[in-house]
Amino acid sequence: MNNKKSEPQDMAASSRNRTVSECSYNSDDISGFTGKRQRTTSQTFMVASGLTAASPPKFVSLEEIMQAANGMKDMNLVHQIVVDDNFRLEKAEPEPNTVQRVIKDTMTKAFWDVLKEQLAEDPPNYNQAMKLLEEIKHNLFDLLLPQHTKIKQQISEVLDIDLIRQQAEKGILDFNYYAQYVISIMAKMCAQVRDEKINELKQTTDVIEVYKGILETLELMQLDMANFTLQIIRPDIIKNSVELEREKFASYLAIQPDGLQHTRKWLLNHTALNEPVPTNVEYEKFIRSCTKKVFTRACIDLIDWDRTQPYPETFILDEERLYDLQVRTFRLITAATILLVTLSNAGPDLQTIGTFKQSLKDHIMILIQNIKNNEDLDDVLPNIAEQVVNDVKEAQAKYDLQGLVPSNETSFKDIVIDSGKDDHKVRTIVKQRIKDFFLDIIESATAAPQKVPSGLTAFQRELTEIAGQFLRIVSHNSTVFSIYYSDIIAAALPKP
Numbered sequence: 480m481n482n483k484k485s486e487p488q489d490m491a492a493s494s495r496n497r498t499v500s501e502c503s504y505n506s507d508d509i510s511g512f513t514g515k516r517q518r519t520t521s522q523t524f525m526v527a528s529g530l531t532a533a534s535p536p537k538f539v540s541l542e543e544i545m546q547a548a549n550g551m552k553d554m555n556l557v558h559q560i561v562v563d564d565n566f567r568l569e570k571a572e573p574e575p576n577t578v579q580r581v582i583k584d585t586m587t588k589a590f591w592d593v594l595k596e597q598l599a600e601d602p603p604n605y606n607q608a609m610k611l612l613e614e615i616k617h618n619l620f621d622l623l624l625p626q627h628t629k630i631k632q633q634i635s636e637v638l639d640i641d642l643i644r645q646q647a648e649k650g651i652l653d654f655n656y657y658a659q660y661v662i663s664i665m666a667k668m669c670a671q672v673r674d675e676k677i678n679e680l681k682q683t684t685d686v687i688e689v690y691k692g693i694l695e696t697l698e699l700m701q702l703d704m705a706n707f708t709l710q711i712i713r714p715d716i717i718k719n720s721v722e723l724e725r726e727k728f729a730s731y732l733a734i735q736p737d738g739l740q741h742t743r744k745w746l747l748n749h750t751a752l753n754e755p756v757p758t759n760v761e762y763e764k765f766i767r768s769c770t771k772k773v774f775t776r777a778c779i780d781l782i783d784w785d786r787t788q789p790y791p792e793t794f795i796l797d798e799e800r801l802y803d804l805q806v807r808t809f810r811l812i813t814a815a816t817i818l819l820v821t822l823s824n825a826g827p828d829l830q831t832i833g834t835f836k837q838s839l840k841d842h843i844m845i846l847i848q849n850i851k852n853n854e855d856l857d858d859v860l861p862n863i864a865e866q867v868v869n870d871v872k873e874a875q876a877k878y879d880l881q882g883l884v885p886s887n888e889t890s891f892k893d894i895v896i897d898s899g900k901d902d903h904k905v906r907t908i909v910k911q912r913i914k915d916f917f918l919d920i921i922e923s924a925t926a927a928p929q930k931v932p933s934g935l936t937a938f939q940r941e942l943t944e945i946a947g948q949f950l951r952i953v954s955h956n957s958t959v960f961s962i963y964y965s966d967i968i969a970a971a972l973p974k975p
Contacts, residue, residue, distance in 0.1 A: 555796050557716060557720050557723055557724065558720070558724060558796045558797075558955075559796075560709065560713060560716050560717075560720075561716065561717050561720045561955055562797065562800065562951050562952050562955050563800070564951075566709075567706050567709075568702055568705050568706055568709065569702070570698065570699070570702060590607070591687055591691060593607050594607040594608060594611065594687060594690075595687050598654070598686070598687075602650050603647075603650075603652075603654075605644070605647035605652060605654070608647070608654060609640060609643070609644060609647070611690060611694075612638060612640060612643060612657060613640055614694070615638070615661055615690075615693060615694065615697065616634065616635075616638045616640070618694075618697040618698075618701070619634055619638075619661070619664060619665075619668075619697070620634070621701060622668055622697075622700055622701060622704055623668075630664070630667075634664065637657075637660055638657065638660075638661075643657070654686055655686050655689070658686065658689045658690060658693065659681075661693055662677060662680050662681055662689075662693065665677055665693070665696060665697065665700065668700065669696070669700050669703070670700070670703045670707075672703070673696060673699060673700060673703070676692070676696050676699075677696065679692070680692045680693065680696065720955075720959075721955075721958055721959050724959045725959055725960075725962075728793075728959070728960070738792055739792055739793070739963060739967065740792075741788075741789045741790065741791050741792055742791040742792050742793050742963065742964075742967070743967050745777055745780065745791040746773055746774065746777050746791075746964060746967055746968065747773075747967070747971055748777070748780075749773045749776045749777045749780075750769075750773055750968075750971065756972060756973050756974070756975050757975060758975055759975050762975045766965060766968060766969050766972070767965065769968050769972065770961070770964050770965045770968045773964075773968055774957060774961075774964050775918060775921050775922050775953075776918070778921060778953050779914050779917060779918055781794065781801050781805075782801070782804060782805055782808050782914070782917060782949065783805065783808075783914075784801065784802075784805060786802070793956060793959075793960040793963065793964075794952075794956060797952050797956070800948070800952060801952065804945055804948060804949055804952075806851045807941070807945050808913065808945055809850070809851070809852070810844075810847050810848070810850060811913065811938055811941050811942065811945065812906065812909050812910050812913060813847055813850070813856060813899070813906075814840065814843045814844055814847060814938065815909045815913075815934065815935055815937075815938055816898045816899075816903065816905050816906040816909050817843050817863060817867065817895060817898055818836070818839060818840055818843060818937060819905055819909070819934055820894060820895060820898045820905055821839060821867050821871065821895065822836065824891060824894055825871050825874075826880070826881075828878070828880050829871065829874055829875070829878075829880070832874065832878065835870070835874045836937060837937070838870065838874075839867065839870050840937050840938075842866050842867075842870060843863060843866070843867070846859055846862060846863050846866060847859060847863070853899070853901065856899050857899060860895065860896045860899045861892075861896065863895060864891075864892035864893075864895040864896050865892065867891070867892075867895050868883070868888050868891050868892055868895075871883065871891070872888075908934075909934065909935070912932035912933070912934070912935065913932065913935070913942065915932070916929060916931070916932050916935075916942065916946065917946055917949060920946045920949070920950050921949070921950055921953050921954070931943075
């Protein structure tokens, strides 16, 4: 199916050996932080402010709570722009088969039906058409920059609503003329990606369809403009995002009895008693070192998170992104395991054929593209096993190799199906290698490339894509919330 690809080169000469000792902590000390918060509908809440239980209680109003909630929404938008290189504003559409969708479709249809009926009257009725032209005029103005004074003046002169209304009253209005004028202006203003749609509108003869297309295209052009502007100001957003997120998160913490309980539990699960606490002189440096070690190891949990448990509060804005990376990692582990198991049982001759490995990998990835967990995997494993055996037999026939006998086919399928078990030896090794690779990436203090784990070179692209997105989330989170992590670790460690 695919041309032979050269094996990917190591991302570095060799992987880093890690000899990092754990930080001191008694895990029994976390008792008391795992209770669930109680909610109330009262307009005032008595809560403890700050991070320590000794802080005095205070009252907060419902207004303050709503302000904090709105602040978190603002922070969420900024956060998405920072951590997602591909972030784009998109047209908001109601979900299919919902009341909102039905209402929207009904109102839209009614608008165009009225316009069609009015234009078909004798003489034509242009009341709806006037409203439409006014809306189009405003939409064109919205796309213009302040310095576009000449084109704005031209549009005002041509789309003079009072003049157009007079033409309608005299029965000399050419509605199609204004449509073509608007299209000509859009052609000058639109991004290249909209050229095809503009050309399509020029060829459309039905006036209702033309104006429908104009409004739809103007809406897309406004999105294009918004996304272009977003890309221009993105560096400034990133520059100021850390302070903004800290400020908004502090407002959130101010109204929570213990706004970091899950974060504390998550972090302190990754400490141990095997390192002496230094003297006062070295203590701050020791805390920073411990915080980094604990944080990086705790982050690996996020790629294999138990979804029945709440995420750390500091990662709550990334919950869906982390779940997406978790699912993609699960698929990667599954595909790599099946590929390795197949190659180890298909014979040494097939193991050296790059096109066979690439074709097999592609087929496996297609079959697992919708799985999210072990239950999904169990459902598709029989089909995967069937596909694997077919690929092996076809390759053996193609390269004139000894084929599988029927009894071996059944055994081969069983081997592939067994690879889906959580405790399968190869699966366990692949999973650990991927986790170690992610740990190397986020622990590295430099931009130096890392070596692709042994046995995973065929999945270098998928592996590095996941690692890159994971690193972006983790790095930004560390920058924003490091002060909280440091306080949590410092409070748990013995004092010098």
